[in-house]
Amino acid sequence: MSAPAELVAALPQYEIGAEIGEGGMGVVFAGVHRTLGRSVAIKQLPWDVLNHTASSELFDREARVLASLDHPHIVPVYDYVRTGREHLLVMERLDGGTVHSRFHGEGVSGEQACAIGLAMLAGLHAAHRAGVLHLDVKPRNLLFSTQGVVKVADFGIARVISEGATLVTHGGEILGTPAYIAPEQAMGNALSPAADVYAAGTVLYELLSGELPFDNTRGAISMMRQHMFTDPRPISGVPMPIAGVIMRSLARELESRYREAESFAADLSAAATAVYGAGWLERSGVPVLHLTPRVIAGLNAATVPVVDERTRPVQRHSGPNATLVASPAEPNGFTQGAAGAPGAPWGGDRAGFPPSADSSGPAWPADPTPGGDSARTGSQAAVIGLRLAAAAAVVVLVVLALLNPARLPHEASPTLNLGAAPVSAPVEVDLSKPLILTGPGNPGRVAISLSAAGIPLGSAATDAKPDGNGFTAQLTLPALARWIVGGAVTATVQTGPVTQTFTLLTSQHPLASAMGAGTLILALFALAYLESGLRTIRNGHRWRGATVGGPVLGLLFGAAVWLCVSVLRVHEPSPGFGAGCAVAGAVAAGFVVAAARRRASTVVSRPSGR
Structure with missing residues (x-):
């Protein structure tokens, strides 16, 4: 491939030869300086990327630094030309292969x-x-x-x-x-x-x-x-x-x-x-x-x-x-x-380098030699202590999730039936079908609502119909409620002035509900996001908002684990145990973040005497 006319026009002092290389960083042409007879390689940089003001100005600055590099193991840059949309680097041509x-x-x-x-x-x-x-x-x-x-x-x-x-x-x-x-x-x-x-x-x-x-x-x-x-x-x-x-x-x-x-x-x-x-x-x-x-x-x-x-x-x-x-x-x-x-991690002005202490260029952090520095030993002990505290909080979280009781205490009349079963004991139903409530008397208006740990999940109401000496009421929960509810939940029935509560079990698989699959996904999301923040800290960078973000993610993780375990075990969620799991998760995440930050500060600190 011969050189394009724009490149030839931009470098009249060079005789441009054929293309000798191409890649993501541009196309390279052979060239010879007409006066000096020096063989060169001319790199035509990707104009579609550098054809932006910010990128062009950045490369103009970079090219000046590249031209100043003088080292026997760096390909020297002889010239840099910017004309129109062209950005051209003229470098030493090396014919010994790669x-x-x-x-x-x-x-x-x-x-x-x-x-x-x-x-x-x-x-x-x-x-x-x-x-x-x-x-x-x-x-x-x-x-x-x-x-x-x-x-x-x-x-x-x-x-x-x-x-x-x-x-x-x-x-x-x-x-x-x-x-x-x-x-x-x-x-x-x-x-x-x-x-x-x-x-x-x-x-x-x-x-x-x-x-x-x-x-x-x-x-x-x-x-x-x-x-x-x-x-x-x-x-x-x-x-x-x-x-x-x-x-x-x-x-x-x-x-x-x-x-x-x-x-x-x-x-x-x-x-x-x-x-x-x-x-x-x-x-x-x-x-x-x-x-x-x-x-x-x-x-x-x-x-x-x-x-x-x-x-x-x-x-x-x-x-x-x-x-x-x-x-x-x-x-x-x-x-x-x-x-x-x-x-220490890098930070500072140009190209992520810290400002130089002299005019020779930016100085990089020397690798400190590990040793028996007492302060560092104490810091490492503190990191271990924080990690152990986090592990203890995780153990508490798991224990509380597993200890959540199977059923909460309820008071319901044995004369009130859901389908053919009295509600004085847990009743299993298919929420995709209407719920049939029967009982004595004629209460007029009948309503049912479902909740988990006090959080409402859906409700339905209808007028009761006379049925002999009692009543019959057919209630259909919203489709969204049927999709959300899984495992065991608390049902509250309002029959006139009387309110009764009982445990309702769903016949669908727990993971087919948002309470099951959704909380599992939420727990994994919180854990992944927390790990991402911890990796940022371990890589020597600052995680903005770590002090608050870590415990909040831990709280979400603890609450999600508690609810997911309760749903999968078909246990009725207890708000007290849920609060305990959330707090344990927040405490564990707080200790983990503190340990990561303490370890990062230990790594970047220099020993005395350096």
Whole structure:
């Protein structure tokens, strides 16, 4: 495909060649600077997304930052041109292929995969320092120069495009690429360098094991849901401690994942040295041109990095060549003094980065090293105490729901009959048919109403007809009442000045009523909404209204559980037990929210002396 006329007109200083690539982030053309003779790649960004004032201005700002990135493992941006509807990036052209093509062609060894990982993380670390998130790290965006140097391409473009379109699709593709997308990115939550860490970990998982951490045979939406709601399968065939490093980078919860690229690289370099021995990086044949002192210290580490207690290695087979890999029960573990535990959640101004303390760019939170800090120990004890209190409240809720009495005390005359049965005992009826009341005398007007725990569910009234020495009254309840009522309820009959109550049982299955199925759905809804809020807290974000919202959801859950259990057991709902269950649910939810917030504050707090 030849370059469109608008692109040629916008870049008269370049000779534009044929198309050399296309994807969700735009179309790439080959080019040569007419004066300098320098080969370039020209990316034509998606105009239908950037053809909005906010998106265009955002990318104008982003392009200036991209052009300022100067790192040997980042594809440099030489020029940015915006004319009419065109947004064009002129970048270095790399003809050595992609990591994707090499992986699926000649393949990569374990040493080469780790070296590619260090180069990738070095580029990401430099970009994060400058305030740029990538958000689409994948093997196709890792390019080789003719000298074999790995460079990361397309920094910042996915973030800008997602401002002007949904995250899900653009041009038929997933923004962020579902196989590598971080859980918080798929859910639309606030993003930080940890999102790029997750994608980089997925790349390394694939390069080292030959497969992706999630099933990729069921489509893009299924893949994204797996990232959001399930843990990756443990990496197989990869020796510890490298397996532990990779699995920690793929932790769904931010508190368990590396929060920035340098810590990931430091642990990876130390783990690779422990597995492959000193000098492995040189033997890999993949040049890594810039390493920070922390990563160099890992390369020179004389001891095997410590495996987190939560991730014990397991032996896949016996014998002298047995391989240790990450335990499938706890896939997130591996710590080293240089990396430590995750740092504080990100927040602030541009791109979710906190303001910098100096002019070199935004500073990211360092991973604090876990230790025996007494304040932290006390906070952890408080979290355990809150969780135990929540568990006790849940036990109370369940006990009260089960202790709800089968029948409430009623006073009704044995001479008043519903159908052929006296109402002095519970009477089972089919609410889809008229109710026939008979009794002595002639009360004139007869009315019946149904209720559960004092809540009205429907009523009907009619004039009584003489029947010998008594009366007969045929009452038809509204169709809505027949749909709502299930299990056992309280019936109140008004015959003239006399009011009588008794227990009425419905013949339909409890789950065929709103009182049965509806309360079950309400309980599940309240529980799901509460879990969503707790996940927001665990991911390092603020759940607005948690102090009130949590207990309210717990109250709804407790009341719904009580009513659902009563209906399913065909017990007449008791308002006292219902109130007790609602209060127990609210208390349990309040303790759970408090524990989650306390734990989140413990995770983000820095130890003294840092």
